[in-house]
Amino acid sequence: MATRREELVSVASRLFAERGYHGTSMADLAEAMGVQKGSLYSLTQSKQELLVAITREGAASFHAALDAVPDDAGPLERIRLALRAHLGVVAAQVSAATVFTREWRFLDEPERSAFRAERRRYEERWSELLREAAERGALRSDLDAGAAVLLVLSAANWAYTWIVPGAETDELADRFFSILLDGVRGYATRPA
Template identity: 45%
Template sequence: MDRRTEIMTAAGRLFSEAGYHVTSMRDLARAVNLQGGSLYAHIASKEEILFEIVSHAADLFLAGAAAVPPDLPPAERVARLVEAHLAVIAREIGNATVFFHEWRFLSPERKAQIQERRDAYEAYFTRAIADGVETGVFRVEDPRLATLFVLSALNWTYQWYDPAGPIPPDEFARQYAAMVLGALGADGPLTPGPSPRVGEGRSTEHAGGAA
């Protein structure tokens, strides 16, 4: 791992645990065994680090959505989008926490760049839900409102889901996708298996937003 990657990894952990504003450059330098001044040989500012972490997470979410074939039936497309979304959270839970909770501390210009990508990501869900409404698969009045509902439910999982806990990520995503489809009014019974209790060991101190 090169030094810049090491800095970004440490920053993602510190920002997700303590928050962007609470974490100082001195904290970050200490985490990677550098003198405070030496840190600036690798990065220009703390906000640059935040932007890179948030941008990386946005890339992962968008790549997951783009990999879902657009010609799939709407219900399957939504299920695949849900699974891809939760896979990113399970795999990169620290960076996902920063993406959902700390991105609002970016400068207006950088925040606008991220918002544009969040909107593009959201559109994948809205199109799939709208297609489902049009074909009679889903029973919701407003696909945009339904999208916000679904993403809010998905995004909150970073608060309490533990990928190393009793429900493996693949099974967790399967059950969540089934519940999302049920909430959208898809026909067919929901058949999630018996669910052990989840959420132990995850903090619920912070709040998340829709992607």
């Protein structure tokens, strides 16, 4: 049973994702909650505070998903599972993922800078996954690791625009992984 506060954060998440932070008014949120505008201020200090709450929850979800990837899996397998984990979070919480990826820039300082740092930490974890695979010799030696990270993060960060809410994404994550691993030409799967 969700509290009214949780309902408000959820509704704000949905409307911020649909209409944008600045395109959503407190009156819009009130209407969606079925109350008068002034009544919302017993559930939040401000509209901005809702954005802070949503972006923090988003960051926590993505980090938690990566945390669940087993340390003892192979380096390539860990990348595959991380991709599944990330897309899984997006599918489970499209609105929160959208606000996390697109609306965070409307955070006031100092939260905005703090968010950027947090986001960089998340991307660092992806770099680390690639770096480990490279160190263990699982990647080709002439690989541009920076380009590879950028490519996988592009796939991850663009996902909120096309993922169907609640859809199963593991298979698609595996297909992405397969292409990243062996490419679209795929000499690996053909006799030389």
